[in-house]
Amino acid sequence: MDENKELKIIQMSDIESEEISWLWYPFIPLGKLTIIQGDPGDGKTTFVLNLAAGLSKGESIEGDPPDHPLKVIYQTAEDGLADTVKPRLESAGADCSNILVIDESNTSLSMADERLEQALMETGAQVLILDPLQAYLGGNVDMNRANEARDMTKRLGALAEKHKCAVILIGHMNKASGNKAAYRGMGSIDFYAVARSVLLVGRIQGDDSIRAVVQIKNNLAAPGHSKAFRLSAEGFEWIGDYDITADEVLGGYVSKDSKQETAIKLLRKLAQDNVPVPSNEIFEAAEEAGISKRTMELIKKQLGIGAKKVGNIWYWELGSLRE
Secondary structure (H helix, E strand, O other), X not given: OOHHHOOOOOOHHHOOOOOOOEEEOOOEEOOOEEEEEEOOOOOHHHHHHHHHHHHXXXXXXXXXXXXXXXXXXXXXXXXXXXXXXXXXXXXXXXXXXXXXXOXXXXXOOOOOOHHHHHHXXXXXXXEEEEEOHHHHOOOOOOOOOHHHHHHHHHHHHHHHHHHOOEEEEEEEEOOOOOOXXXXXXXXXXXXXXXXXXXXXXXXXXXXXXXXXXXXXXXXXXXXXXXXXXXXXXXXXXXXXXXXXXXXXXHHOOOOHHHHHHHHHXXXXXHHOOOOOEEHHHHHHHHHHOOOOHHHHHHHHHHHOOEEEEEOOEEEXXXXXXXX
């Protein structure tokens, strides 16, 4: 019998429980695979480079920063290091001594390449980025064949877990408009299956300077609230929380202003009876209109709408909105 296939039974009582550690909670876990996908030109690489730049200085894009500057291995098969990648990192304020690249000038790298583990061991890097993932499968791997795709990503996942490293795979979307976000990633759905977190980066229609970041999969925690950033002549600007879904990014977004206008019209309609309205009824009506609870709370604050509690129920006082 092959020694590698010799039966070995593990008792769960012998396994020591561990908590999940995060590079950026709840979007990018340490020791796991994360996929960041989007259409070409929609800003996913810019987002990742700015994330890496912050980590190289011990800063986070949002939330608690790391305890110290982190080393980041960034591999790209699409952009020149000297004329594109480094200038963009410098523009983002990166400590470029902490941004590392495995030399591929003689031999191209793949997900199965032993140099990945060697680099993690020698540098202690806690972040490994492959951009785009399609370029790092290796010449003999068909990314559309489930067994081959799963084998490659499982191997990379094991490497991430062993070295407590966040592995980020940047992927292009396919052209299948109308499909769910999970099925628009290039290649086999097994890429999506092995990743513990998947983020979608996309344009916001009506404002070409803003890009949304939406989590479409999270196996380790509750999904994070959608985020956004702005790209302008001044560079990258983080906006933070943004009210948008993956389906809206893929299918055409109703602008934030339009949603707020719809929310105000809904409240004015509910105000016509001139009686306080239970908050749960307001949120249910808003959900049917495609308006989030967060947006309704924001409008409530902006309009100075009062509320009172009767028993265990909160009522919004909408009298000031009567037309």
